[in-house]
Amino acid sequence: MKRNTWQRQAVREALDTSQGFVSAQHLYAGLRESGSPIGLATVYRALADLAVEGEADSLQSTEGESLYRACSTQEHHHHLICRNCGTTVEIEADAVEQWAASTAARHGFTEPRHIVDIFGLCAACSAGARGA
Amino acid sequence: MKRNTWQRQAVREALDTSQGFVSAQHLYAGLRESGSPIGLATVYRALADLAVEGEADSLQSTEGESLYRACSTQEHHHHLICRNCGTTVEIEADAVEQWAASTAARHGFTEPRHIVDIFGLCAACSAGARGA
DNA sequence: GTGAGTTTGACAATCATTCTCAGGTGGAAT
DNA sequence: ATTCCACCTGAGAATGATTGTCAAACTCAC
Ligand SMILES: [Zn+2]
Ligand SMILES: [Zn+2]
Ligand SMILES: [Zn+2]
Ligand SMILES: [Zn+2]
Numbered sequence: 667m668k669r670n671t672w673q674r675q676a677v678r679e680a681l682d683t684s685q686g687f688v689s690a691q692h693l694y695a696g697l698r699e700s701g702s703p704i705g706l707a708t709v710y711r712a713l714a715d716l717a718v719e720g721e722a723d724s725l726q727s728t729e730g731e732s733l734y735r736a737c738s739t740q741e742h743h744h745h746l747i748c749r750n751c752g753t754t755v756e757i758e759a760d761a762v763e764q765w766a767a768s769t770a771a772r773h774g775f776t777e778p779r780h781i782v783d784i785f786g787l788c789a790a791c792s793a794g795a796r797g798a
Numbered sequence: 799m800k801r802n803t804w805q806r807q808a809v810r811e812a813l814d815t816s817q818g819f820v821s822a823q824h825l826y827a828g829l830r831e832s833g834s835p836i837g838l839a840t841v842y843r844a845l846a847d848l849a850v851e852g853e854a855d856s857l858q859s860t861e862g863e864s865l866y867r868a869c870s871t872q873e874h875h876h877h878l879i880c881r882n883c884g885t886t887v888e889i890e891a892d893a894v895e896q897w898a899a900s901t902a903a904r905h906g907f908t909e910p911r912h913i914v915d916i917f918g919l920c921a922a923c924s925a926g927a928r929g930a
Numbered sequence: 931g932t933g934a935g936t937t938t939g940a941c942a943a944t945c946a947t948t949c950t951c952a953g954g955t956g957g958a959a960t
Numbered sequence: 961a962t963t964c965c966a967c968c969t970g971a972g973a974a975t976g977a978t979t980g981t982c983a984a985a986c987t988c989a990c
Contacts, residue, residue, distance in 0.1 A: 726860070730862040746901060746902060746907060748907065769878060769916060770878060770918045773878055773920075773921075775878060775887075775919060778917070778918035779917050780914070781913060782914050784901060784910050785912065786910035788905075789907070792906070792907070
């Protein structure tokens with residue numbers, strides 16, 4: 667059974683407060699800045715646990731870091747992420763789910779899982795880019 | 799202009815010889831085992847270059863490593879990968895391309911790029927799993 | 931309140947990847 | 961073929977994220 671410690675709560679709240687995906691390091695820095703004496707290893711462990719329990723989604727940044735986010739739904743979904751400001755939109759796409767399943771099956775693959783993410787520039791950042 | 803060194807050739811050939819996606823470390827180990835005196839940093843640089851030039855596809859493993867593969871086509875495509883033996887099938891999916899573009903547009907995002915990969919167990923490995 | 935099992939955190943250890951820089955080399959010019 | 965030099969290479973150091981260690985602190989069922 668998982669125990670309920672203030673450290674886990676702090677990580678959960680910090681995640682909820684963040685807009686987009688954040689790294690363990692980033693979250694740790696933020697917590698320390700706000701005065702929390704939490705340890706780095708604890709942040710890593712808490713995030714890993716939250717991801718396993720389905721309370722957080724995770725993905726690998728192009729630089730190889732693991733990024734986490736507290737999503738509003740625990741149902742299977744994907745993300746549309748602004749690669750400039752991190753703004754994230756949760757998206758569902760039954761068509762893609764079915765495409766993935768049927769594609770795997772057509773090639774004889776079983777137990778298919780998939781990674782589907784879209785990265786772009788959100789409306790605000792697109793406007794900024796034009797002006798800059 | 800890029801120079802033509804035996805090191806780059808060795809990396810290219812090693813990549814071509816590999817079935818699925820391989821890490822820089824793995825490729826380096828293989829090259830050294832086969833007697834090549836190539837350096838590790840050189841393998842990293844060669845792979846990064848090949849990826850930029852479009853001669854190799856790359857993706858991030860769940861453990862955060864960068865994996866590379868010499869694909870038969872340089873056109874945009876995705877992969878169906880066996881998470882047991884690494885066997886990889888190249889797949890095209892116009893429907894997914896269009897979905898990604900329209901989804902991004904619908905939310906006001908511009909310059910959309912996407913990551914789409916399917917991981918499963920290939921026919922051979924599925925059979926093995928049942929037997930084991 | 932107690933005690934056993936869990937969690938924490940400072941620090942060391944890993945591990946992939948990048949950096950540094952002195953020495954080597956491809957290939958264009960001669 | 962020889963020269964020249966900007967680019968390439970490689971050994972090892974440096975970096976940075978993540979994980980392992982283990983004694984002390986803490987949770988929670990009893
Ligand atoms: Zn944005
Ligand atoms: Zn999905
Ligand atoms: Zn397989
Ligand atoms: Zn695509």
